[in-house]
Amino acid sequence: MKEVRTRFAPSPTGYMHIGNLRTAIYEYLIAKSQGGKFLLRIEDTDQARFVEGAIEVILKTLSIVGLKYDEGPDIGGPFGPYVQSQRKSIYKDYADKLVKLEGAYYCFCSKERLESSKKNNDSTSDPFKHMCHCKNLSVSEVSEKLKSNEPYVIRQRIPEGGTTSFHDLVYGTVTVENSELDEGVLLKSDGLPTYNFANVVDDHLMEITHVVRGSEYLSSTPKYNLLYTAFGWDIPEYIHLPPIMKTAEKKLSKREGDASFEDFISKGYLPEAIVNYIVLLGWNPGSNEEFFSLQELEKSFNTEGLSKSPAIFDLNKLKWMNGEYLRRLSLEDFNALALPYYKQVLDSKMDFKKISALLQKRTEIxxxxxxxxxxxxxxxxxxxxxxxxxxxxxxxxxxxxxxRAAKEAMSTIETWDLANIEENLANLISKLEVKNGQVLWPLRTALSGLESSPGGALELAELLGKTETLRRIEVGISKLTNTAS
Known part of the structure; x- marks a missing residue:
């Protein structure tokens, strides 16, 4: 049986979008669930969109979420280089070969002619298709133009009639009329390939068996298959994913201010919770289980659970899941994560671990x-x-x-700890012959100044210490006295 090989092939254009990360996770799980290989390839042929530092963001993100790739730009492998801009000569060789195989042709059209064609197309509602006469040039005419160093691009040759079909593991059989396909550029005049060409060549040379990408590429896939067929190459399995939506009508988009992976991490979400939640945006495990570690997913993930319906990104659900992950941590691990946040606002003399014991069950982010x-x-x-x-x-x-009674009673406590505070106030409540809440609610209010707090009156008193506790009670007494008078 052929080894399963998948690749995550992002463009270095900045942040890691949630949709991109979901694709990476699915690619990883498809490979690992079948004992295969997961590759990282950087698709940077569109140099105009290249963002400095974006490759580092990609590498860092994959490391944070635990997606360890078997081959990639920083670790190498048998099919490198794994950065497309470093594979320029490879694409040129295959583009020329494709011309000989009659799957492509040299296009010498000037920019002026292209712009004129687009203007003429503006009067119609049909998508722009370049009607190029260059594909009818004779071999000798092409040879003459090449010898004269005329600028050219290499365009894909699309059959004039018929249809092209392919099978997708999510959407089933998809068929497109060849007349609807544009004869797009495969190799640009600067010698760099377009995405449409580079991804096909690289996927073949890197022996990729499963290609995962967004459903927006469904209409382009027939063009890729025509390339595979022209070269006589095996066509990979396709898995197209529906979009992740902000609402039923609107896609999740960084341009619209929606958070990226880095944003969620900086806000205090756990990588494990993000991965768990993203996996469920379009995949059904076939059970009611909602919590999966990456290691568990490596064993249980299957493509049969993938849905073709768009997934709604529910921020409240992610917050809830993140809170559940925080609660499942040991107190020591939660405290270690919380420490930088404590230090933003609290004196270092505070007992942070006691604060964590109160806060862990009450924190979502x-x-x-x-x-x-x-x-x-x-x-x-x-x-x-x-x-x-x-x-x-x-x-x-x-x-x-x-x-007033609590202040008088608590001022007599010599050893200030939770047990003594509890005993002291229990005696006071018994003496006053009132319900617990009639003493503890005012005390908690005086100590926190909040409608709700991470701990009750006893815990807050211990954390604040005797001096600060008595001072805050006095502040409360003063406020109440002024109101009563």
Whole structure:
């Protein structure tokens, strides 16, 4: 059986779009689930769109998410180079060979003629097709023009009639009328290939068995197959993916301000959660299971689960999944991830691990942490109505009385730890003959100044220390006293 070989072939044009990453993940899983090879190839023939540093972004992204490629630009392999701009001579040789095989022809049309053709086409609603007379030139006429060093491109020769069909593992059989296909440029005048030509040559030479790309390439695939056929090469398996949508009508797009992979990482999403969520955007595992490690996916992934329906990117679902991943971490691992965020707003003397114990179950994204804990650094100005809680049966009057009692009782604690704080307040509540909430709610409000906080009154008091706890209670008493008077 032929070894499965897939490739991720991004263009170095900047960020890693979520759709690009999904393609990479599927390519990787198709190979690894069948014991095959996964390659990385950089498609940089469109130098006008090249962005400095973009290749490094690609390499870094694949490393972060754990997609280890078997061959690539930085590690080499038997079919290198793996950067298209370094394969220029290869494309020229194959383009000339294709001309001899009558799958392509030399086009000497000037820019002026091309522009004139486009202007004439503007009056119709049909897509522009270059009607080139160069394909009818005799061998001697072509030879003469080449000897005269006339500028040229090499165009694909499309059969004038009939249809071209191919089978896609997601969309089934797709058939296109050859008359609808444009005889596009394969090799530009500067000697660089277009994407349409380079990807076919490279996929053949690198022995790629499965090609995964977006459904927008469905209409172009017949042109690729005509190239394969002209060369007499085996045609790979095709897997075209539907788009990832922001809404039912709108695609996810960085241009529209939608987040890239790097954006999600900088916001505090875990790579494992992002990969898990993206995999499910267009793939059904055949069960109700939603959580998969990359290693589990390498074993369970199959192309039968791929859907041809567009997937809606639900940010709330990603946040929920990320929160679940955070909760499944050990306390030590969560604390290590949270540490840089704590240091943005908190004094280094704080017991970060105790904060993590309170925060881990209440955090969905790591970047939320500073706003969740900055009250520990300084008490925010808060509305006195926070003390009024119907369920806890607290109002301004009883909150004031109970805060005064709490301050007096807590000032007697000698060893300030959670156990002693809990015992002290339990005795106070028993003495006052009130419900727990009538003491703990006002106390928690005074210590946090927030409607909700990562911990209750006892935990916050321990974290803040005796001096700061008593000071904040006094602030609360002052606020309540001014209101009561």
């Amino acid at each position: 790591l970047s939320e942490i500073p706003e969740k804990v900055d009250f520990l650094n300084s008490l925010p100005d808060y509305d006195i109505m926070l003390y009024v809680h119907k369920k806890m049966k607290t109002d301004v009057a009883n909150s004031l009385n109970n805060l």
